[in-house]
Amino acid sequence: MPVSLAQLASLDQIRGFVAVGRRMSITLAADDLCLTQSAVSRQIAALEDALGLRLFQRGYRSIAFTPEGERLFRTADSAVQQLQEALDVLRQGTLRRPVTITASIGVSALWLLPRLGALQQRHPAIDLRVAATDKVLDLRAEGVDLAIRYASLRGAAASSLRLFDEAIVPVAHPSLRVARLDAATLARSVLIEFDGPRRPLLRWTDYLSACGLASPPPRGMLRFNQYDQVIQAALAGRGIALGRRPLIAPMLADGRLAVIGKNTAPRASGHAYFLDQAEDVPRAEVHAVIEWIGQASRAMT
Numbered sequence: 001m002p003v004s005l006a007q008l009a010s011l012d013q014i015r016g017f018v019a020v021g022r023r024m025s026i027t028l029a030a031d032d033l034c035l036t037q038s039a040v041s042r043q044i045a046a047l048e049d050a051l052g053l054r055l056f057q058r059g060y061r062s063i064a065f066t067p068e069g070e071r072l073f074r075t076a077d078s079a080v081q082q083l084q085e086a087l088d089v090l091r092q093g094t095l096r097r098p099v100t101i102t103a104s105i106g107v108s109a110l111w112l113l114p115r116l117g118a119l120q121q122r123h124p125a126i127d128l129r130v131a132a133t134d135k136v137l138d139l140r141a142e143g144v145d146l147a148i149r150y151a152s153l154r155g156a157a158a159s160s161l162r163l164f165d166e167a168i169v170p171v172a173h174p175s176l177r178v179a180r181l182d183a184a185t186l187a188r189s190v191l192i193e194f195d196g197p198r199r200p201l202l203r204w205t206d207y208l209s210a211c212g213l214a215s216p217p218p219r220g221m222l223r224f225n226q227y228d229q230v231i232q233a234a235l236a237g238r239g240i241a242l243g244r245r246p247l248i249a250p251m252l253a254d255g256r257l258a259v260i261g262k263n264t265a266p267r268a269s270g271h272a273y274f275l276d277q278a279e280d281v282p283r284a285e286v287h288a289v290i291e292w293i294g295q296a297s298r299a300m301t
Contacts, residue, residue: 009047009050009051012043013043013044013046013047013050014047014076014079014080015033015043015080016029016033016035016040016043016044016047017043017044017047017055017072017073017076018073018076018077018080019032019033019040020040020044020056020063021065021069021073021076021077022077024062024063024064025063026040026041026044026063044056051068053066053068053069054066054068054069055068055069055072056069096125096127097127097283097285098126098127098128098129099126099127099128099129099145099146099285099286099289100128100129100130100131100143100144100145100146101128101129101130101131101144101145101146101147101148101289102130102131102132102133102137102139102142102144102146102147102148103130103131103132103147103148103149104132104133104134104148104150104227105132105133105134105226105227105228106226106227106228106244106247107148107150107247107273108130108132109132109228110227110228110231110244110247110248111148111246111247111273112130112148113130114250115296116128116130118292118296119289119292122292123285123288123289123292125285126285126288126289128289131144134196134197136149139276139277139278140278144278145277145278145279145282145286145289146275146276146277146278146286146289146290146293147275147276147277148163148273148274148275148293149273149274149275149276150166150199150271150272150273150274151271151272151274152270152271152272153165153270153271153272156272156274157274157276159276160274160275160276161274161275161276161290161294162272162273162274163272163273163274163275163293163294163297164246164272164273164297164300165246165268165271165272165273166200166244166245166246166268166269166271166272166273167244167245167246167266167267167268167269168200168201168202168207168242168243168244168245168266168267168269169242169243169245169259169260169266169267170207170240170241170242170243170259170260170261171234171240171241171242171243171248171252171257171258171259171260172234172237172239172240172241172257172258172260173234173235173236173237173256173257173258174255174257174258175237176189176237176239176240178240178258178260179260179261180260180261181211181213181240181260181261182213183213185240185260186208186213186218187217187218187219188219189218189219189239189240190218190219190220190221190222190238190239190240191204191218191220191221191222191239191240191241192221192222192223192224192230192233192234192238192239192240192241192242193221193222193223193224193230194223194224194225194227194230194242195223195224195225196224196225196226196227199269199271200269200270200271201242201267201269202227202242202244202269204218204242207242207267210267211267220239222238222239227244227247230242231243231247231248231251231257234257235251235256235257240260243257243259245266246273246300249300273297275290275293275294277290
């Protein structure tokens with residue numbers, strides 16, 4: 001049964017104990033707390049007396065946890081960390097709250113970040129925080145306002161805003177002078193492969209099969225587990241990549257990448273990119289970002 005509130009050690013004692021435990025130094029802990037070494041030593045001694053336990057083993061210019069001290073530190077450090085974070089959130093409440101948007105690492109690097117300048121010009125008073133991760137975050141639990149997500153056309157939530165569909169085309173740097181995608185080209189080329197989660201048509205074997213092409217051994221393979229790295233390698237002229245057309249459209253427009261084959265039509269993957277929002281009625285600055293993302297996606301069509 002937990003001890004009563006009246007039996008809990010004082011916050012000053014716990015704070016001093018955690019500070020020493022984090023630094024494993026009374027001197028450094030005292031600096032962190034803006035106290036004297038003797039004051040911190042008294043806090044630790046008072047906590048040990050109240051518990052009837054030794055929490056640290058003192059040596060010559062060194063300290064170490066006792067088993068009891070280490071056990072207490074694991075819990076106390078976590079509790080103090082949560083308290084620090086909660087107080088920080090409350091203090092930040094009086095400041096400008098950023099709009100937090102999450103997207104995969106590839107979408108963040110290739111689609112979102114190149115367009116942020118336009119958002120800043122239109123809404124200079126809005127602070128934006130980008131959480132680039134390939135994990136699907138719980139928006140409300142993680143304090144995230146918006147998410148750009150990749151899903152099948154049938155699998156997306158009814159409330160999701162459809163931004164743009166995905167289409168796949170083979171691309172390479174113009175300096176490679178790859179004119180067409182056929183067996184001869186494949187045999188003398190390096191193919192750049194996305195080695196992450198399997199996506200429709202983003203593996204060369206899948207794409208070539210869909211095109212009705214045999215898959216002869218290429219001259220070489222270059223694999224990356226992040227899609228933006230695939231495109232960076234293609235930009236560097238390292239080989240032929242499978243381009244997600246909505247993400248590389250600016251690179252095709254300015255000639256940094258070229259679609260292989262004049263008549264190569266993009267192949268629809270049956271997937272699209274959608275925008276999800278944490279709140280049904282978002283605050284004004286979130287609504288402004290939603291409108292901007294919608295306009296940016298419509299400008300691509």
